[in-house]
Amino acid sequence: MVDQIFAATRYGLEYERLRLEAASHNIAVANTPNDTAQPARLMRVSTTFLPHVGTSASLMAEHLPRPVMVDAEAAERKVHDPSDPAADQNGMVSYPKVDLVQEMSSLLDASRAYEANVRAFNTLRGMALHALDLGGGA
């Protein structure tokens, strides 16, 4: 019972943390040259949303969807720099094309949502503690 209350919040925390990690990874590799043989890859988080509260399949721990981080092929950004050891025969260095605005906004978005989930967890926990305390004031 108690586990069910927190299942949704735990799912939210995990998902937002993965989004934070993916966004910070993408920002970190923005200026790292790609391996010439390999296409550029960036991180994305993939998930399905939770079953709704009150449905028959709702919130059993083993049926919960789990968010996973997947790497997806990304577009490349070519820069002419023959002195770079990572340059190809034409003197072009390829970097993954990272949309910094999008990554930063998803970073902030995920961080706010994470805080909201922490708050939800604390509130639900407080409610459970108050229920346990029933009749204790006598």
Next chain:
Amino acid sequence: MDLTTEALRLGMGLARTRAEIASANIANVDTPGFRAQRADFGQALGLLQQAAVHPEMSGDTLKLEGKHTTLSTATTTDAADVNVHLDGEVADLEAASTDYQSMTAVLSRRFSLMQLALAGRS
């Protein structure tokens, strides 16, 4: 149990469902394709109002109705606005939590009174 205790129990159940739905909405706030969930307490609220108007009503009616019917039907919204609003959900969660805590406080006080009646002294 008497009417007041049953009404409080029902009210606490409602507050708990509200909090659970708000927390599920918060957990899914960034999930693509998620439609916000809303709770419909029409039936339970009607029962509670009836209990307030007719104090002579037996507490068992609340209990039975609460058990048999779906005390709250959580529905996904059909309205045009299906997005989850993080601030609204957090506010809803806090409101439900405050309701719940005030009801536990009242129930606690009632139990203390019963205990006082049993013991005959403070």
